[in-house]
Amino acid sequence: MTKAIEADLPPAKQDGGGRGAAVRVDGVDIKxxxxxxxxxxxxxxxxxxxxxxxxxxxxxxxxxxxxxAGFVRPHQGALTVDGTPITGPDPELGMVFQSSEALFDWLTVRQNVAFGPRMRGKSRAEQTALADEYLSLVGLRHCADRFPGQLSGGMRQRVQIARVLANQPQVVLMDEPFGALDAQTRQVMQEEMGRIWQASGCTVVFVTHDIDEAILLADRVAVMTAGPAASIKSIYEVDLPRPRDESDPAALELRHKLRQDIGEEVRKALRDQGLDPEDER
Structure with missing residues (x-):
């Protein structure tokens, strides 16, 4: 079953492993x-x-x-990875953006994925080996010699994920990476993401506004309050076997709770703007 738990007392992941690192957010304010x-x-x-x-x-x-990701400095509080402060961008912190425009159109798929290892001084053989390894992981080894413009949107997003993973980061940060995809491609990418995460062993922090996506992917879901001055409203453990069935009664129960939590925040935001959501009924 699912349950709400305190934001600063999460359960330790029992089966985590690989290269993942622990992340701590401690009293962070951002202005x-x-x-x-x-x-x-x-x-x-x-x-x-x-x-x-x-x-x-x-x-x-x-x-x-x-x-x-180290792009924004908190006004107050601390951010750490395995106890080390986050003071700026770091190869151990991989960022996957919503748009695949972050790819270099003039480089092949393999060259895009090998770019990080190349910047880290890896030999040409190591660059190729890493690129091919992670392209295989995301199911695109056969597209290695194509250019991004020759791929579909979903395929470009998989290249972007492979490019981040080729740096072998401890933490992968994902900002609505499937938000721009059509519904069918998005569903496929969600299923693939679960497999890729389990194979890589990375810690993943995944931003989404899609409740079903969160239930499908997450070990835990942290719900934020409406801004400004947003905070953590509640955290839910997703105690469901993988691969997940959206029709599972426990999944439906969690979906209801998440919709209720977020609905409360949306209504609060509307009231703060001088609107009464009850008037819309």
Whole structure:
């Protein structure tokens, strides 16, 4: 069954392994001038865990992810990976963006994936070996000599995932990576993501606004309050066997709880804007 648990007391992942690292968010505030984006967020993420950040639009999910990636400096609090402070971008922190435009159109798929190892000074043989290994993992070894423009949207996103994994990071940060895909491709990518995560052993922090996606992928789901000054509202453990069945009664129960949590925040945001959601009925 699923249950809400305290934001700063997550369960340790029992079967995690591989290269994953533990992530700690300790009393983090993020401000942009006078705008208070997120407020006093504390969160422990176990090594090898798949955590989804879920919440209404504008609640600061991507802002928190950017801070974990080292792109944004918190106004207050600390972010650490295995106890080491996050002070800026780091090869151990891989970022997968929503758009596949981050790929280099003038490089082949293999060259795109080998780019990180190349920048880290790996030999040409090592670059090729790593690129082919992770292209095989995402099911695109046969496309290694193509260019990104010759691939579908879903395939380009898999190349982007392979490029991040080729750096062999401990933590993979994903900002709605399937949001721009059509429904059918998105479903396939969600199923593939679970397999890729289990094979890589990385810790994954995955931002989404899709409740079903979170249930399908996550070990735990952290629900954020509506912004500004967003915080963690609740955290749910997803105690369901993999691969997951959306018609499982426990999955349906969790979906109901998540919809209720997020609905409360959306209604609160509307009231803060001077709108009464009850008037829309």
């Amino acid at each position: 942009f001038g006078s705008f208070h984006a997120v407020c006093d967020i504390s969160l422990d993420i176990a090594a090898g865990e798949f955590l989804c950040l879920l919440g209404p639009s504008g609640c600061g999910k991507s802002t928190l992810l950017s801070a974990l």
